[in-house]
Amino acid sequence: MRRLIIAIGAWIVAITAAHLALNVNWQVLMNDRLPEAQRKLNVAYIPVT
Amino acid sequence: MFQGFPEIKEALMSNKMQAAFMVAPMAIALRAQGVPVKIVYLGHRYGSAVVVRSDGPVHRVADLRGRTIAIPSRFSDERLIVFRALAANGMNAKKDVRMVEMAPPDVTGALAASAIDAFSMGEPFPSQAEIGGFGRVLFHARQYWPDYISCVLVVRQDVIDKRPEAVQTLVDGIARSGLWLDEKERAKRHRLLAADFVGQGDDVAAHAA
Numbered sequence: 001m002r003r004l005i006i007a008i009g010a011w012i013v014a015i016t017a018a019h020l021a022l023n024v025n026w027q028v029l030m031n032d033r034l035p036e037a038q039r040k041l042n043v044a045y046i047p048v049t
Numbered sequence: 050m051f052q053g054f055p056e057i058k059e060a061l062m063s064n065k066m067q068a069a070f071m072v073a074p075m076a077i078a079l080r081a082q083g084v085p086v087k088i089v090y091l092g093h094r095y096g097s098a099v100v101v102r103s104d105g106p107v108h109r110v111a112d113l114r115g116r117t118i119a120i121p122s123r124f125s126d127e128r129l130i131v132f133r134a135l136a137a138n139g140m141n142a143k144k145d146v147r148m149v150e151m152a153p154p155d156v157t158g159a160l161a162a163s164a165i166d167a168f169s170m171g172e173p174f175p176s177q178a179e180i181g182g183f184g185r186v187l188f189h190a191r192q193y194w195p196d197y198i199s200c201v202l203v204v205r206q207d208v209i210d211k212r213p214e215a216v217q218t219l220v221d222g223i224a225r226s227g228l229w230l231d232e233k234e235r236a237k238r239h240r241l242l243a244a245d246f247v248g249q250g251d252d253v254a255a256h257a258a
Contacts, residue, residue, distance in 0.1 A: 041208065041215055044057045044069035046153060047050060047173070047248055 050248075053152040054122045061086065061205065068204040068219060075124035076203045085206035090220050092200035095191045097127050098175040099134065101167045102160060103185040110138040110188065116166035119151040119159060126190070126199050127169040133193045160184055171199050173249050176256040 031040050051057045054075055060066040062084055076088050099118070101107040107116065113135065120128040132142045142148070151159060156168040161183045168174065178184020190197045202223065209216050230240065244253065 037212065041067045041204075041212075041219060042065065043219065044051050044060055044066040044071075046053065046057065046070075 054125070061203065064205065067208045068202060068216075070200045070202055072122060072125040072127070073198055073201045074126060074129065075122055076201050078124045079203070086203045087206055087209060088201045089204050089209070089216060090202035090223055091198050092202065094196065094198055095189065097130060097169065097171040097190040097197070097199055099131065099167055099169045099187045100160065100175045100178045100184045101187045102163065103179075103183055105166065107167060107187060110134050111140070113167060113187075114140060114145045117147045117149060119156045119165045119168040119170070120148050121153050121170060122150055123148075126194075126197065127171065130190050130194060130197070131169050134188060137193060157181065157184070173244075173253045176253045180252055180256055 028042075031042075051060070054071055057066070057069045057071055058075060058079065061069045061071075061079075070092065073088075073092075076086065079086050101113075107113055118131055120131065122128070128148060131146070131148065135142045135145060140146075149165065151165075151168070153170055153174060156165070156170050157174050157177045159165045160168055160178055161181065167187065168178075175184065175186055179186065190199075202220070204216055204219075230236065244250065
């Protein structure tokens with residue numbers, strides 16, 4: 001039983017870590033926390049001329 | 050990267066984005082509606098075309114009568130091109146054709162599936178349709194609109210007021226990227242890098258160039 005709980009816990013941690021690495025844009029999050037004068041400008045575009 | 054101009058407009062208005070490339074008429078409309086933005090840089094010329102099905106019945110502009118044409122936005126140069134071309138051929142865009150707004154990445158699939166008869170759009174979509182074998186350029190924007198400009202760089206007025214240096218850096222960088230693309234010795238390699246940046250294949254980039 002203990003091994004099962006550890007395995008499930010490890011799986012949850014691994015999935016959470018993968019989600020945070022793959023789906024969260026840390027660059028944007030960090031940029032939004034900077035003082036306004038130091039932030040990078042967000043420039044929108046679409047892949048068309 | 051966005052997939053449509055209306056989403057860009059909303060992101061700019063909500064300050065999620067501080068600057069945006071958008072079709073010139075939309076920038077003018079935003080300004081006219083009281084949204085505090087300013088055009089700080091003009092984009093490219095001549096990148097747009099009207100494309101029809103390669104095996105379809107449309108071989109000249111007059112054949113567009115009664116057809117459905119996809120455009121990126123009602124506030125787009127691509128819509129105005131259709132107006133100009135039809136007027137030059139004695140037709141009225143409001144009466145003689147049906148225009149539907151469609152996100153640019155969707156138009157090639159819609160043409161291939163015959164959901165539309167034509168689209169008026171910027172590159173790389175005309176090239177995608179031609180390389181795919183189901184589309185044919187009916188006319189390019191420059192044929193009816195010399196000095197045509199499609200997209201412009203728009204920046205929020207509050208950003209211009211508070212951070213003019215950052216805006217100048219942005220404009221300088223974009224100008225330099227244009228010169229970089231035009232470097233004759235490495236133009237082909239640079240175009241391929243740029244194509245990768247917007248998620249296009251080498252063949253489409255070469256065809257569009």
